[in-house]
Amino acid sequence: MKLKKGIPVIDQGNKLGFWGGKFGGNFVPETLKKPIEDLEVLFNKLKKDKKFIQERDKYFKNWIGVPTRFIKLENLTKHVGGAQIWSKVVSDANGGAHKVYNATIHCLLAKHSGKKVICGDTGAGYAGKMLSMAAKKFGLKCKIFMGAKDIARQQPNVKAMKKNGAEVVPVYSGSQTLVDAVSECMRFWVANCDTTAMCVGSTVGPAVFVRICGWSTSQISRELKVQLIDEFGSIPKKLKLYNCVGGGSSSFGFWNEFMDYDKKRCEFIGVEAGGPAKSKKHAAPLTYGSKIGILHGAAQYVNQNSDGQIEETESISAGLDYPGISPLHCFLKDTKRARYTAASDEQALNAYKLVTKFEKLRPSLEPSHAFAVAISESKKFSKDTIVVVNSCGDAYKDRGILEKRLGKKYVKSN
């Protein structure tokens, strides 16, 4: 299995949509074959269309507010005493997280295809919030599927979705988290694909959704590349990019433009959710060697039992609480381009405490996982190593959990 240079990773799949010949694909009911094919044709055409690119850039700039900041975490760097720690503050984006890129593109695609309704799944609620925002912006009716457990633990985002006029449909099946929300959303699309567009909230699902999402979030690394050159004159010789990985949309977007660099120069570190320290359950299929299986239309490493039933996950972070992982990351793991590890709930909480203690930055629980590993590894790195952590979400949505786990003083806004 080999990563090709000079070709975007999203376009390195084979005819049937498999990366490395075995990850991804289209394991979908017959009913979805046609709508997926239509979406593929539309996406392949538009992503080469200069007018569409201009349209994308216009909305990204004027509405999402790109570029997001690239800042040095001076105090944290001093405290850790190793590599220079920087952050790409993607949570600056309109709505407070990277999910806005994918949501915007899906709404634009829906508009181009003449669909009036868009449905989507959500875990932490960001994908849903952004989709509801974008749908409102583009005049589409919006329906969001969300696990009942996630609705309870991510209330601020639920409120935001409703305020944007979206219908939030609670999903009570299975573990009542993201995995069930995606299933329910796909089921809804099966029954309504003639009138409705679907937005899959991460780089997961049938191949075309993986590609659209990866293409959308790549905005992050496009900006970062420019910002790094502005700051250092060139791409640093020792660059390490840390990102949390749930479905894998923010990390893929954070890395995409650096794919062709040698990994010794530019290393990618993906941090999965290890779950509570004392629990055997986790959401880290790459770290803990899960087997390849089929989930939500794609072949990927996925937590499952020997019978092929998908296993329940556990993580403090709703956004990472997913048993599978993007086929793109399976591909990056097996080609050894990226390295994957996990942080526990407790490590993420500690990292959150540390970052907020030293910096004016409030990463949500998802990027706090990435900060945990970045901070602990940075100690060992030389001072000319540039560590960049993607702070891809804002902690506002987590205040209920943070208050419960860390006490009131950690939830006051700054």
Add this chain to the structure above:
Amino acid sequence: MLNPISVAFIKAKQENRPALLTYTVAGDSSKKQSLNILKSISKNADILELGMPHNTPVADGNQIQTSAYRAIKNGIKVNDIFKIVKDFKKFDKNKPVILMGYYNMIFQYGENKFLNKCKLSGVNGLIVVDLPWPENKNFAKKCKKKSIYFIQLLSPTTTKIRLKKIIKDSHPMSYFISMLSTTGGKLKVSPKEIIKNYIKIKKINPKKKVVIGFGITEKTIGKLKSADGLVVGSAICKEISKSLKHRQNPVTNVSKLVKKLKYKIA
């Protein structure tokens, strides 16, 4: 020897009626109960579809999901499903049985091992919901070698060109999904419209049998009589749930329902 599925179609045709296909979930509500249900409905049903319960089904509606979760909760494993088929075949060896499920269960079991087990336990056909054409080409070939029908699914969204290609590669039976829906949805198109679409498919190759499924209940089944076969699934799963809720015997109730269904198409 002719596959018992084809024999069932011949027999139904002789009786001038569509074949009646039932769908129940293996292990719902227990392994024993699900075997008893098969035994009790086999005199009225022509072909028995047995669902392999999966916990992330992307094409099943509430009724079948409920049945599947119940079966999984009661500990059903793939090997138990084969055991149910085997035990049933001891009871009625000529009644065709089709397993229906999601590909990951087959993939984890191993395609070849799975098919060997199918052969040994007496499975006559397979429907894999999320393994569409052309992705299913290789697996369908393997099925053919074992004289097991791989049953292609066709949908109202399947384009004409695609229909032709699928039918060309298909085994003697295919399954037409009546409407855009998950299983058990309310019939949102008229039976007339469904039959119109069905005829379009039949014209491609009249020799190949096509059954219609999704949304078929006691109320609607009579209006679709001109098809080669009709599948009732969610309505049966619903009957099981209802029986359990009212502390009644699901075996008797399901058996009664299937008898009524048969009466409607006879």
